[in-house]
Amino acid sequence: MTAPTHPRTSDELIRAEEPVLAHNYHPLPVVVARAEGAWVEDVEGRRYLDMLAGYSALNFGHRHPALVEAAHRQLDRLTLTSRAFHNDRLAGFAERLAALTGQDMVLPMNTGAEAVESGIKLARKWAYDVKGVPADRATIVVAADNFHGRTTTIVSFSTDETARSGFGPFTPGFRVVPYNDLAALEAAVDETTAAVLIEPIQGEAGVNIPDDGYLAGVRELTRRAGCLFVADEIQSGLGRTGHTLAVQHEDVVPDVVLLGKALGGGIVPVSAVVGRREVLGVLHPGEHGSTFGGNPLAAAVGTAVVELLETGAFQRRAAELGEVLRDGLAALVGRGVVGFRSRGLWAGVDVDPALGTGRAVSERLMREGILAKDTHGSTIRLAPPLTITADELTSALASLEKVLAADA
Missing domain, CATH: 3.90.1150.10 (Aspartate Aminotransferase, domain 1)
Incomplete structure (x- = not known):
């Protein structure tokens, strides 16, 4: 330089x-x-x-030269269509990201907080359409000391008073339990539970790493309870911890994974909700969207990021x-x-x-x-x-x- x-x-x-x-x-x-x-x-x-x-x-x-080159190449062709039309980069990006994460479907978004908000909406919709939770009764269990973003809904279940103070009234429907405590988690889950939403490693809290077996325990508990395991891998995912996803340290496959940050290669904001077809398949046209989500520039850079990770x-x-x-x-x-x-x-x-x-x-x-x-x-x-x-x-x-x- x-x-x-x-x-x-x-x-x-x-x-x-x-x-x-x-x-x-x-x-x-x-x-x-x-x-x-x-x-x-x-x-x-x-x-x-x-x-x-x-x-x-x-x-x-x-x-990174491969990411910059991908962005430059796409800038000369097409940057935005909105999702009103198809674009020639999105299908390839979604196919490769799903394969990389071991999931079936992809919901492209822009920021990490937007991915979390989308995951919350998705979990609630699944709870009503598939699990049969009565309307407006769905709950989501989260961990204390979490950091999932700063929207009004997300800070509603934060335990950080700096993030919460002065921003109420807060969104209901969340139960907070101690992190790394399977017994407390099990006690909080009931027939209204749509999902358990946790970070496999809590970054903002100081890189808090749970005990061995905790993530596998969350997976087994949610499976028994008939609710979703939603893993927020926005900071921990895409190579940071030595695996593509931090949940892979325990060979765990969540129902839904939230991605962001590194997915845009430090060039454009790119995030995604990836998950099982039975879960993401509950969304229908008009129920959720994003003007910039899945735009051709983001898809081109995101595909280049996936290519870097595919080699291991x-x-x-x-x-x-x-x-x-x-x-x-x-x-x-x-x-x-x-x-x-x-x-x-x-x-x-x-x-x-x-x-x-x-x-x-x-x-x-x-x-x-x-x-x-x-x-x-x-x-x-x-x-x-x-x-x-x-x-x-x-x-x-x-x-x-x-x-x-x-x-x-």
Whole structure:
């Protein structure tokens, strides 16, 4: 990458945002102007190793050549028809995504939250049409500390008061149980239950990984109870954990899987609901839709993403480099790190609170040329692109060690 030129400095651009942008984010004070692979540059040309990867939206790094080429090629042909007409890219995308995930049908959407909303509607429709739940009585069981998005319906079942406070009244029909607690889940399921909606690994909560057997237990419980298992793989899916889907660590096949983020390759927003034919087949024309969902540009990029994953190379890479990440973090326990959870190239790192908040640690890492982000309290989240090298990953861990030692 060559150093970018810009008429305004980082400080000037940050100040310019203040009066015109809604303050719904608190970004680190770095202004990115260019990026390639696992690296980004700010407007002054300073380089940073990206250890966040757009919360898994950039699983294949910035501007992966195969994805950029697919987008460029499609931009020269066709970008949007709406679903009023067919387009020549959608069928191939749906066929290959269904095959990759071991499912039958695909409902294309745009954002992760839109996929979750679609999954909720789908589960309720299935409950009324197939299970026979009385009208407007369907319930969905979810886990505490979840993060599925920020729409009014989704925050209705969040346990994060920052996400909820001031946004009521909330949508009814949800029951919240502790994560990783099969007994509590079983007690909450009854004849009105349409689905159990969970993240196989809770990302926003700090990369919370359930006990071995939990996901298999959820699958068996929902099968016995005659309700759906809906897995939100928007952050955990598409190679991040060392498998195509995180549920595959327990050889589990949910009824419905929600995908997003990495499905758009960091180029366009692409999400999808994939599932069994008996479930997605309950939707009929006019009952649900999206002007941009399944557009030709999104389908072209999404197909290129699926092609990258079909070889299994990225999944193997995430598993192998995940061992480097895990071993590096284990070496820091007791030296500024009080605990961590990792699977593949994804980790939640609990820093000794005496050394500062997760935000403070992230700011110190930024000054060392490493971009990461806090989640809650003194926890930071690491999710580098799957294209990162072992040397780059080791360098990032060395920077974390340096930052923690300097404040010990």
